[in-house]
Amino acid sequence: MFLKRLDVIGFKSFAERISVDFVKGVTAVVGPNGSGKSNITDAIRWVLGEQSARSLRGGKMEDIIFAGSDSRKRLNLAEVTLTLDNDDHFLPIDFHEVSVTRRVYRSGESEFLINNQPCRLKDIIDLFMDSGLGKEAFSIISQGKVEEILSSKAEDRRSIFEEAAGVLKYKTRKKKAENKLFETQDNLNRVEDILHELEGQVEPLKIQASIAKDYLEKKKELEHVEIALTAYDIEELHGKWSTLKEKVQLAKEEELAESSAISAKEAKIEDTRDKIQALDESVDELQQVLLATSEELEKLEGRKEVLKERKKKAVQNQEQLEEAIVQFQQKVTVLKEELAKQEAVFETLQTEVK
Ligand code: ATP
Ligand code: MG
Numbered sequence: 001m002f003l004k005r006l007d008v009i010g011f012k013s014f015a016e017r018i019s020v021d022f023v024k025g026v027t028a029v030v031g032p033n034g035s036g037k038s039n040i041t042d043a044i045r046w047v048l049g050e051q052s053a054r055s056l057r058g059g060k061m062e063d064i065i066f067a068g069s070d071s072r073k074r075l076n077l078a079e080v081t082l083t084l085d086n087d088d089h090f091l092p093i094d095f096h097e098v099s100v101t102r103r104v105y106r107s108g109e110s111e112f113l114i115n116n117q118p119c120r121l122k123d124i125i126d127l128f129m130d131s132g133l134g135k136e137a138f139s140i141i142s143q144g145k146v147e148e149i150l151s152s153k154a155e156d157r158r159s160i161f162e163e164a165a166g167v168l169k170y171k172t173r174k175k176k177a178e179n180k181l182f183e184t185q186d187n188l189n190r191v192e193d194i195l196h197e198l199e200g201q202v203e204p205l206k207i208q209a210s211i212a213k214d215y216l217e218k219k220k221e222l223e224h225v226e227i228a229l230t231a232y233d234i235e236e237l238h239g240k241w242s243t244l245k246e247k248v249q250l251a252k253e254e255e256l257a258e259s260s261a262i263s264a265k266e267a268k269i270e271d272t273r274d275k276i277q278a279l280d281e282s283v284d285e286l287q288q289v290l291l292a293t294s295e296e297l298e299k300l301e302g303r304k305e306v307l308k309e310r311k312k313k314a315v316q317n318q319e320q321l322e323e324a325i326v327q328f329q330q331k332v333t334v335l336k337e338e339l340a341k342q343e344a345v346f347e348t349l350q351t352e353v354k
Helices: 037-047 123-126 145-151 154-165 168-200 202-352
Strands: 003-007 019-020 077-085 097-105 110-114 117-119
Touching: 003 037, 037 077, 037 097, 097 123, 110 123, 168 202
Parallel strands: none
Antiparallel strands: 003 019, 003 077, 077 097, 097 110, 110 117
């Protein structure tokens, strides 16, 4: 197993994506103070599951996201991917190359991936347990830590050596097994207690058993009685059921008769409705005729008035003419008298002439 590559974006001072290829022969990363060398080890420690912001030299986890500079806006995401060669299957996973990725957003959400598959932080910690690469492993010793290790307590030092020697895993398993054993012993003790208690209960239980036996016999008797009672109930109910059934049949027949009567009545209603409709229509027609006749009557009434007027005039004319006739007749009489006078004159004259 060896470290192949580290890809970082948005982590601490690395605003741009950087990829460090640890090709064969690379033994050191050098640079001026503050250029980001320690940030590279921080990135490795973080991707391997470091949870403490303080040991990444920050106040809170958000501080590891690129905070912006004079020329660049701050970022909202930090992502680190560590790629390891696993040709020798040193890591207990069936891949020749293993990459672990960790992402954190400013909102606090975070993601972990092994070979691009989402996983839990625990999966990553388990993967590296006893590999010498864990977040607390001796393979990462930060600036100033060497001294701290040398001066730390013998117990703390021991755990570093245990991790390096790969026995931590077995120690953890042993602890688990011991816990289980302890639990089992505890359970056994409890079983023994219960047994002891039960022994004292044997005599009272015997009495209870004989009562229970009695009870069972009585219960059986009761069952027989109940069965007989139920049979009687069934018979009675069956009788009632038969009568009700007949009633239902009768009611059904009645219903049938009623419904055919209703149908006949409905047909009649329908028929009457048709007739009413026809009558309505003829009433409409008659109304139409009545209207036309009234109009005609009105016209004739007008004409009658005109004729009345004309008749009145004619009567007047007739009277005038009759008057004229009388006058003419008087004139004729006068003229006839004149004529007779004139003829007498003429005759006298003739005689005279003769
Ligand atoms: P030295 O040689 O002194 O140990 P170094 O090369 O290890 O220096 P680092 O400590 O890795 O340098 O880098 C420190 C730089 O990273 C500082 O300039 C600091 O401003 C910058 N830095 C740390 N966190 C962030 C962040 N969240 N956003 C932007 N810059 C950051
Ligand atoms: Mg440094």
